[in-house]
Amino acid sequence: MxxxxxxxxxxxxxxxxxxxxxxxxxxxxxxxxxxxxxxxxxxxxxxxxxxxxxxxxxxxxxxxxxxxxxxxxxxxxxxxxxxxLCSDKLSTTLALIRAGVPTPGVRVATGGEAALRAVETVGYPAVLKPTIGSWGRLVARVNDRDAAEAIIEHRETLGSIQQGVFYVQEHIDKPGRDIRVFVVGGEAIAAIVRTSAHWVTNTARGATAAGLPISPELREICVRSVAAVGADIAAVDILECPRRGLLVNELNHSMEFRNSITTSAVDIPAxxxxxxxxxxxxxxxxxxxxx
Amino acid sequence: MSIASTITAACPECDAPVAFDRAPLNGQIARCPDCSAELEVTSTNPVTLELAPEVEEDWGE
Missing domain, CATH: 3.40.50.20 (Rossmann fold)
Structure with a gap:
């Protein structure tokens, strides 16, 4: 072979x-x-x-x-x-919606004025994300209209064409942590929780990680979301919404795992x-x- | 028990020796133990190092 x-x-x-x-x-x-x-x-x-x-x-x-x-x-x-489907947040959202997998509410706009309306529809705080990007880069929590106007103008003026797609996500009031689940071959093999005082809970941005047992509910939503994008191997980022329960935030097609092996006590590369x-x-x- | 020979190359930033416990592969990322510069292996025979590129817009997982 x-x-x-x-x-x-x-x-x-x-x-x-x-x-x-x-x-x-x-x-x-x-x-x-x-x-x-x-x-x-x-x-x-x-x-x-x-x-x-x-x-x-x-x-x-x-x-x-x-x-x-x-x-x-x-x-x-x-x-x-x-x-x-995994790399573009809009494509991920569309795939999750088609598959009926719970995900944070999103509004999408391609013009500055419409983007402001999208933010106001979602309500403050809202989260503005580039559709392509990782490790929490250029993800912005928008707390009021002044900030929304500034970020939208900056994206339109300074950003690439890609930055002209305004992907506005509802802010999930998660309990200071998010969950990452590694799914391989349709099975949830390992999970970690990432905790941070900062609202961005990427370990690339300084969050700390710990192992987490995989509940049946967590397993089900993760396996369904990975099936929705047709990935053999993926890491699923989950937010715990006080109102709606588990929501799939993002999927990662080329997951990093070096720090999750010890944390989860699972030999992920094997x-x-x-x-x-x-x-x-x-x-x-x-x-x-x-x- | 034999002692593994260590492969070293000079850090392009501070000239300190950067050690590999086994033969590195092209494109491998290393960190200089002295100046903490992030380095990339750009050839393997002999091993040469250059400063690793900055994160680009389409990088990620």
Whole structure:
């Protein structure tokens, strides 16, 4: 069996995954996408892989590679469609709504005046997020109309075209923490809670993490949300709303987990590697069947 | 028990030696123990390091 791991920066997660594959006795070829020239009409060596696990920190690289590889018939983990749905917050919201998965209320506008109306509809405080981005970057809690006007004007004037999509989320008065659940192969394998005095509870922004037992209710909402985006492997961010209960806030298609292994006491890379091997095995069997 | 040989490369920021306990891969991220600069392995034979790029807009998980 042959598996490749595409990446753009080799972080602790990628090394942990390579070690986990090695422990299973599976050869995995790490490929730095920044050095690759694709010929979409000629799969070449790519056709020899039973599966490619993408671990690009750059979304653009991840989507470019997985779109081309899937068109060549290579099974990608995660699939390009799942990466698209997870990476764009609007796409995630739409997928969750279609699947009937509880998620915070959102208003979307593409013009400045409409964006202000969207904020006022949601009410203060509201949360303005770029549709693409991670680690809490440029996420703003808007407490009043003055702040809303300022942020909207700044986004329109200084931001990229992408920043002109105003994704306004209702602020969830969560209990100073949020929950992250790791879902692999349709199973919720580990969960942590991230606690912070700051309203942004990303560990990238200084939140502290602890392990959390997975209740049946938590398991169900997480597994459903990952199924809604078609991801093989994803981390689900959950907010606890005092009024509506568990809400899916975001899904992460290329999850970071280095600090969650000890916290959750679950060998996340080993489980991810085993699942990737299962996918590669079944992809190989299906390729072997004559048309 | 044999003692693993350590691979080192100079930090491009402060010239301190940055050690790897096994052969690093291209694109691997390391941190200088002296100046804390975030570094990226840009070649593996010999190992050379450059300052890692700043976070870009489409980076994330």
């Amino acid at each position: 042959r598996i490749a791991m595409t990446y753009t920066r080799l972080r602790a997660e990628e090394r942990l995954l390579l070690d986990a594959f090695e422990a299973l006795g599976v050869e995995v070829n790490p490929i730095d996408l920044r050095e690759v020239v694709f010929d979409p009409a000629e799969p070449g060596e790519w056709a020899t892989y039973d599966a490619v696990i993408d671990r690009s920190v750059s979304l653009t690289n991840a989507l470019t590679a997985t779109r081309i590889l899937e068109s060549m018939g290579v099974r990608c983990i995660n699939p390009a469609a799942a990466i698209e 489980i991810v590697a085993r699942h990737a091997v299962r996918i590669a095995e079944s992809a190989r069997v299906s390729q072997a069947v004559p048309a």
